[in-house]
Amino acid sequence: MKQKSKILLYQILILFGFLIIWEILVSGSRTSQFLYSSPLQILNILIKDISNFSLIYHSFITFYETIVGFIIGNLLGISIGLGLWYSKAAFKIAKPYIIILGSIPIFAIAPLLIIWFGTGILSKIVLVILSTLILAMVQSYKGASEIDNNRVNMMKSFGANKNQIFTMLVIPSSLSWVLSAVKLNIGFALLGAFIGEFISSEAGLGHYIIRASGLYDIASVFAGIIMIALIALLLNFCVDILERKLTPWLKE
Amino acid sequence: MEIQNLKKSFNQNGGKLRVLDNLSFDVKEGETLVLLGPSGCGKTTLLNILANIEIKDEGIINIDYSKNEIGYMFQTPLLFDWRNVFSNIALGLEIQNKIDSHKKSNILRLLKKYDLEDFKENYPKTLSGGMKQRVAFIRTIITDPSILLLDEPFSSLDFQTKLKLEEELFDFLKNKKIRTIFVTHDIEEAIALGDRVLVLTKRPAKIKKEYSIKLYEKNPIKRRQEPKFGEYFKKLWGELKDETKE
Ligand SMILES: Nc1ncnc2c1ncn2[C@@H]1O[C@H](COP(=O)(O)OP(=O)(O)OP(=O)(O)O)[C@@H](O)[C@H]1O
Numbered sequence: 130m131k132q133k134s135k136i137l138l139y140q141i142l143i144l145f146g147f148l149i150i151w152e153i154l155v156s157g158s159r160t161s162q163f164l165y166s167s168p169l170q171i172l173n174i175l176i177k178d179i180s181n182f183s184l185i186y187h188s189f190i191t192f193y194e195t196i197v198g199f200i201i202g203n204l205l206g207i208s209i210g211l212g213l214w215y216s217k218a219a220f221k222i223a224k225p226y227i228i229i230l231g232s233i234p235i236f237a238i239a240p241l242l243i244i245w246f247g248t249g250i251l252s253k254i255v256l257v258i259l260s261t262l263i264l265a266m267v268q269s270y271k272g273a274s275e276i277d278n279n280r281v282n283m284m285k286s287f288g289a290n291k292n293q294i295f296t297m298l299v300i301p302s303s304l305s306w307v308l309s310a311v312k313l314n315i316g317f318a319l320l321g322a323f324i325g326e327f328i329s330s331e332a333g334l335g336h337y338i339i340r341a342s343g344l345y346d347i348a349s350v351f352a353g354i355i356m357i358a359l360i361a362l363l364l365n366f367c368v369d370i371l372e373r374k375l376t377p378w379l380k381e
Numbered sequence: 382m383e384i385q386n387l388k389k390s391f392n393q394n395g396g397k398l399r400v401l402d403n404l405s406f407d408v409k410e411g412e413t414l415v416l417l418g419p420s421g422c423g424k425t426t427l428l429n430i431l432a433n434i435e436i437k438d439e440g441i442i443n444i445d446y447s448k449n450e451i452g453y454m455f456q457t458p459l460l461f462d463w464r465n466v467f468s469n470i471a472l473g474l475e476i477q478n479k480i481d482s483h484k485k486s487n488i489l490r491l492l493k494k495y496d497l498e499d500f501k502e503n504y505p506k507t508l509s510g511g512m513k514q515r516v517a518f519i520r521t522i523i524t525d526p527s528i529l530l531l532d533e534p535f536s537s538l539d540f541q542t543k544l545k546l547e548e549e550l551f552d553f554l555k556n557k558k559i560r561t562i563f564v565t566h567d568i569e570e571a572i573a574l575g576d577r578v579l580v581l582t583k584r585p586a587k588i589k590k591e592y593s594i595k596l597y598e599k600n601p602i603k604r605r606q607e608p609k610f611g612e613y614f615k616k617l618w619g620e621l622k623d624e625t626k627e
């Protein structure tokens with residue numbers, strides 16, 4: 130515990146040191162303040178835009194797109210990935226398509242999705258789903274295919290059928306693979322939502338940041354980035370809790 | 382229980398790898414039959430076939446697999462990391478849909494008997510090798526098998542633990558009608574536990590010789606102290622050493 134609070138103290142010190150140096154470096158020149166903004170300016174914007182709810186609104190939109198797409202993308206990817214355990218042949222057939230889908234930059238598909246699904250929230254959710262699906266699927270399949278054949282045999286010796294092997298062995302033993310994919314997907318989900326908003330949207334942090342940068346309002350750009358980071362932190366926190374709930378045997 | 386003319390080969394590197402060559406033997410009620418064979422001769426393959434995990438090529442096995450008569454214990458404990466000791470033991474019962482309050486109290490009774498009571502909620506990673514193998518043993522016997530297949534279950538343990546578990550196995554089996562097939566490459570273990578020992582040749586496994594072990598003692602530790610134990614050892618070693626040569 131003592132160690133933990135020490136670490137936290139250092140983390141806070143580093144942050145404040147960074148902010149103070151930033152503030153000092155830009156305080157002498159108006160041009161620097163214009164180009165790089167300053168912690169105090171950003172704080173002002175944060176207070177202003179949070180109290181008039183605009184930043185909260187945009188954050189909520191982005192959060193909503195991200196979380197909905199994230200959940201659907203992960204669940205779909207995990208189900209398909211684990212489900213492919215039932216049939217090696219199905220995986221072999223699907224493999225080239227998975228590789229192709231996985232290697233297309235999401236940026237390239239984004240305009241299509243906006244044409245098909247509109248400039249609203251739906252196209253962003255679809256983008257987030259596509260951004261998270263492949264990784265969840267590939268990792269889950271990997272986890273499912275690495276299960277120990279001796280344990281399968283042990284279950285078979287009790288007369289286990291394929292569904293029992295799937296639920297009692299494949300799912301729990303793939304969990305650490307699945308969870309590591311889910312964690313990585315937090316970043317990909319936010320990226321997907323942001324790209325969608327960046328290309329075309331009426332709301333969301335991507336929209337907020339693009340508009341601000343168009344006006345050279347650097348402080349607002351930073352305020353938007355801070356909100357994205359907060360969303361990422363929140364999602365990380367949730368996934369950590371989920372991980373601890375799902376894998377109690379892994380804790381020290 | 383009878384096995385007749387069992388044959389098995391695997392496809393390997395484009396050719397056929399013959400593993401079991403015309404094996405015939407029987408196991409009587411309450412008998413412990415030891416199959417003693419060199420490493421890689423096909424012992425595990427044989428047990429896998431008997432447990433209905435692997436498919437035989439030819440031969441007759443009169444086991445009714447619909448009755449879940451088989452208890453199979455492997456060389457390693459194969460516990461599930463995410464299940465505690467209690468639910469690891471309950472795995473087979475869950476698979477066979479046989480878990481009820483009677484069985485649960487049975488598990489508790491066995492945990493007590495095998496000194497695992499305080500560990501029933503522990504995850505496997507906190508157990509020693511011997512404890513894990515005991516958990517695996519209870520998992521195997523809790524489904525009340527009438528045929529017990531044991532694949533070198535103690536070979537990964539240190540000598541003292543191995544003796545202790547051998548004795549526990551013996552205590553469990555005595556006065557029961559269970560038919561036990563115990564597979565090993567350890568000559569001492571074969572004599573200590575077997576009512577009968579079949580010596581297998583190197584791959585493809587055939588039955589080379591059959592010995593009935595006639596010792597006064599039944600207990601595996603006391604058996605080791607009998608003078609005749611050494612005689613059996615010499616004989617079996619004589620049979621086995623030819624099979625160990627390449
Ligand atoms: N599924 C399989 N496919 C191909 N070959 C196999 C397969 N399973 C076993 N074999 C081969 O069959 C032979 C016998 O293997 P098995 O595991 O039955 O031997 P064993 O007597 O149990 O050996 P050990 O004493 O080392 O446990 C080995 O040469 C092995 O490589």
Ligand SMILES: [Mg+2]
Nearest residue numbers: 424425426532
């Ligand atoms: Mg073996």
